[in-house]
Amino acid sequence: MRILLIEDNPDHAVFTKRVLKKASQDYQVDLVNEAKQAFKKISEENYDLILCDYRLPDSSALDILKEIREKGKDLPFIVVTSSGSEKIAVELMKEGAYDYVVKDSSYENTLPVVIQRTQNIYNVKKEKERLGRELGESNEKLKQMYVIKSEFTSMVSHELRTPLTAIKEGIAIVLDGSAGQVNDQQKEFLEMAKKNVDRLKRLIDDVLDFSKLESKRLEFKMRQSNINEVIKDVEKTQRVVAEAKSLYLKTELEPDMPLIEFDPDRINQVLANLVSNAIKFTETGGVTISSTKDESQNVIEVCVRDTGGGMREEDLPKLFQKFQQLGGLNQRKTGGTGLGLAISKEIIEQHRGHIWAESEYGKGSAFEFTLSIRRKYKILIIDDDRIILDVCEKFFKKDIYTAIRSETGAEGIKIAQEELPNLIILDVRLNDISGYEVIDRLKGIKETRNIPILLMSGYIDELDKIKSQSEKSILPWISKPFNKDEFLSKASSLLTKWLAGN
């Protein structure tokens, strides 16, 4: 280990050299007695450690340290001080010195220990930096590999489709008699081949779909659509399959379904996947597809319920993961890739919806998904103070909000029933009835029961009451005066919490 000792006092220098020599044979010590020489040495040679007296004729340890650090060298630097100068030492530590040693009676023992300690700290630091770099490189590589994998999957899928098309066409041409008359036995084999080519095409499409979805490269064609139309469509196509197994296929549709923005082909794909799965895993009874809406939660819900074998609780979490039907030889083959549910989950979640399954082993299963209705949130503000109403309205000026105002509790309740807002902001003290009364009444009405409410109050004596009420019934509240950010953050967290959680 190469040590540079910067010490102007010759006696101290000799003493230190002796201590170092005694401590270890590996220490090679160079001595300089002023800063100028020190810099020259440092620029010419490679040192592992600098031992520097805190006060030098032409400079100070602090300046030397600063200079070294400025030059970008992370050299371990230990300052040697006389007792009583610990304050200086601490200063130097702040500037980047690794440690300090006091020239006192225990110097002989302390110095080697401090040197050892410094060495350890330095090594650990370097190791951390190295690992950090490696991690960064790994991350970059992974990112690249992911891109390559996605592109590869796309390319391969396209490559596979070309011969597939040729096979399909070849079979079709023979089947329709264009290449000569086809006898029954030939027809039977050709139809078998055709059926399997179609199956292969679906598998390739699944893999390609999933690859695109996973890397978020799939583009949806969003349109204002009616989910009931999609359900009817799927019912029509799956009817034959159900009938072949003597199963019923029913629909229970919400009559007043609003138009929602979604990609009808992709949601059709999801529903077809759920229904065909339901039919596959049901032997008696049948499948019911139902649609409902919950305006106050801003969602529509579709449920596919079957009377099949059901699943065990522990198998439910794995359902929507990719390739879950493969793995091992004891599998019920269902003729799929194991990607169907994973694809459905991606599609629904990229539509900002939720998909999940419930099941009772032996009784049947229900697969459900939700889609949000509106991108605009309706906020009802009930306060007798017009200024507050103006302020709140201004807060919700963004185009995803529509603000409705009311100055009395009674009117507010009426509006809530008619408009079914997504959030109600309610002052505790109103002209006609109390805010709590309003809450109770709203909770008593079926349509408004679930609408989240944010309580407001400007009166200090109200705050304790609200706090205690809110602790009892978990009522969110905010005190006036409030600032815009706090207000919007509370409001939007309420909105998202209710829309997501419920």
Add this chain to the structure above:
Amino acid sequence: MERKKILIIEDEPDVAKLLAARLKGAGYETLIAGDGIEGVKFAHRENPDLIILDLMLPAGNGLAVLENLKLSSHCRYIPVIILTGAKEEEYKRRAIEKGVDAYFEKPYEADKLLDSIKNLLGEKQG
């Protein structure tokens, strides 16, 4: 000369049908079982001369069926050919350990398969 009987244990109906057609064309009699349990039952009851076995089966996986056949005093001398879509080396190794007579991956080459069958049935005169 009596026709040799081949038992096909395969749950994909199309694959089974096409394989059977191929074998019939080569002069064999065929019998199809759709799962492992039925397969073992037929093996004991129908006295086939050779068995073609798929690995991925509902109700009893192919390797378990193979083991069952090779351990039963009744069936152990019936040659078994495994025909599978699985590409894992692991399965091939375990099948060989359990005494399989030949191992083919799907999609199969018909000539090679028929050759192997002829060999195992002792139809190729040396």
